[in-house]
Amino acid sequence: MSKIQELFAKKKNRILNVYCTAGYPRLDSIGEVIEALEQNGADIVEIGMPYSDPLADGPVIQQSSQVALGNGMTISVLLEQLKALKGKIHIPVVLMGYMNPVLQYGFEKFCADAANxxxxxxxxxxxxxxxxxxxxxxxxxxxGLDFIFLVTPETSPERVVKLDKLSSGFLYAVSSSSTTGTDKEMVSVDRYLQKLQGYKLKNPVLVGFGIKDKESFDKACAHSNGAIIGSAFIRALEGSDEIGKSTGEFLHSVLD
Known part of the structure; x- marks a missing residue:
């Protein structure tokens, strides 16, 4: 059983997965960010590998990626940073990114180095x-890595079931077909999540895109195992000199 699967075996709902961009706000921020997330109630950390042409990311995450790239963040730098933190991080770590830089790094080497x-x-x-x-x-x-596919409200039932079968860890339910960081109509999201529940999926479901505060987190959790917060957390870090304090205040505003 993987670390992600162990988490869902112990905790069935209100799982909070928080996205952060590697190399943001500083090149060496990742250890401080993960430590603060873990100490303040995050269950999973999703680390974005910055890329110059991110398809699914909204303006906030795109901007953080540009800052991170300007700071000198690369896949190699990130994996070295994570290797140095190994044993100090207890919550599951998921890397999110795009195929082009991963293929440039070498796919097999990337998977081996990431696992290591x-x-x-x-x-x-x-x-x-x-x-x-x-x-x-x-x-x-x-x-030994889990792989998480994304589904949207437009994904056909047959394809949802297929992607769930191929996924391990969890299934990422995108709340709409737009980019990250935009407001969603949670009524239609409720209907979509209830529909997913009816498919009797093998993986837990986490909802992403548009989850930004306690209200949207609570609503997302009503018909899923938890939610993913990204853009709102990036905004909380923007211009912050105290990552631990900003992270704590943000997470407590969502979870308390």
Whole structure:
């Protein structure tokens, strides 16, 4: 059983996955950010590998990626930083990014180095299902990593079931087809999540995109195992000289 699966075995609901951008707000921030997230109630940390052309990310995360790239963040730097933190991080670590820089790094090397650095799972939104099945999935599994697919309200029931079957760890339910960081109509999201519940999926479901505060977190958790917060947390870190304090205040505003 993976670390992510162990988490869901112990805690069935109100799982909080918090996204942060590697190299933001400073090149060496990641250890401080993860420590603050873990100490203040986050269950999973999702680390974004900054990329110059992020398809699914809204303006807040895009801006944080540009800052991180300007700070000198690369996949190699991130994996070295995480390797140095190994044994100090107790919550699951998921890397989120795009295929182009991963392929430039070397896919097999990336998976091996990520696993060696203590990474538990991967989210690569532009890795197609067919390529996952025929080429990359076996490499991911060989290195003991979970892989999380994304589904949207427009994903057909048959495809949801297929992607759930291919995923391990959890299934990422995108609350709409837009980019991250935008407001959502939670009534339609409720209907969508209730529909997903009816599919009797094998994986837990975490909801992402538009989750920003206690109200939206609570609503997302009503029909899922938990939620993913990204842009709102990036905003909380923006211009902060005290990462621990800003992180604590933000998480307590969501969870308390």
């Amino acid at each position: 650095a203590g990474v538990d799972g991967l989210i690569l939104p532009d890795l197609p299902e067919y390529e996952f099945e025929t080429e990359y999935g076996s490499i991911i599994r060989k290195n």
